[in-house]
């Protein structure tokens with residue numbers, strides 16, 4: 438059997454994607470050398486970004502798998518080293534895609550659409566909507582990040598089932614990837630059970646750091662899950678990312694609708710476009726197929742109509758999400774309905790909303 442060429446080996450290595458950074462290892466300058474020996478033996482020198490990289494085993498098996506597919510490859514030896522300071526800096530500079538260090542990469546020239554999910558009231562399903570829309574966009578082939586901007590009431594690590602810790606590379610942080618989306622949350626920094634007791638200015642700095650220090654890479658969408666209300670963090674997001682857009686979540690209840698509207702009206706001041714309203718917990722389907730409207734009816738449409746009037750431009754009702762026990766269970770288990778119960782009416786509704794957002 439003919440021996441493989443170095444070119445073939447490098448081509449195979451180019452199919453190996455770094456599980457954290459989500460780019461081919463060859464583009465990340467992680468392949469330091471390739472040596473060919475007798476009888477198709479191949480030795481590859483790989484440079485990890487940090488020592489004790491948690492995904493080392495995964496990388497090793499992916500490399501072996503890719504090389505096994507090359508004809509004539511015999512014994513494969515993988516030598517793992519670690520990047521030095523200069524190599525790491527070169528990599529983080531590359532990952533920032535030209536944006537200077539400590540600069541928010543989502544300025545007017547960025548191709549990333551930042552969509553913040555907001556509501557006036559707590560517990561209406563912002564985080565559920567944010568998580569499911571992010572997953573639906575990722576399923577549609579977009580590169581997606583989720584910023585858990587609810588610093589004090591974070592929920593994304595659990596909701597998206599984030600298993601890995603973020604890896605620090607110099608002064609930057611690689612966001613863990615869960616179900617195909619990059620996620621960053623305060624929940625990854627504080628020990629379980631410990632409250633985050635911060636005032637506005639500190640929260641603002643935290644949001645800023647989540648945007649500057651996390652290596653988000655080239656995203657199509659960054660979905661920001663906001664805390665309830667019109668407090669510090671929604672304003673920080675509006676200020677730090679002037680091009681960000683809003684999605685307003687409400688339940689069908691008149692009281693919730695009123696408060697949701699306030700969150701929307703804030704957009705008048707921040708000049709953020711409102712992409713639309715999502716009505717959550719719209720109805721419960723009974724075993725006989727009939728629907729019962731546990732939280733009343735019409736809140737979503739009402740908010741959309743009132744915001745359209747207040748803003749002087751059409752704010753659509755993007756969709757209605759049923760009340761469904763699998764949504765709650767999926768959120769608790771780290772497998773939101775879009776990935777966990779793909780055929781459910783709720784998952785379909787989220788996918789339609791995601792499609793409407795991406796066409797926008």
Ligand SMILES: Nc1ncnc2c1ncn2[C@@H]1O[C@H](COP(=O)(O)OP(=O)(O)OP(=O)(O)O)[C@@H](O)[C@H]1O
Nearest residue numbers: 559560561562563564565665759760761764765768
């Ligand atoms: N359509 C739904 N059907 C059933 N349960 C739901 C639905 N939407 C959300 N839930 C559940 O309701 C609870 C609150 O939802 P979620 O955490 O998404 O709301 P939130 O608006 O982000 O809350 P907070 O204001 O506290 O951040 C969660 O347990 C979630 O699983």
Ligand SMILES: [Mg+2]
Nearest residue numbers: 563564587592
């Ligand atoms: Mg929430």
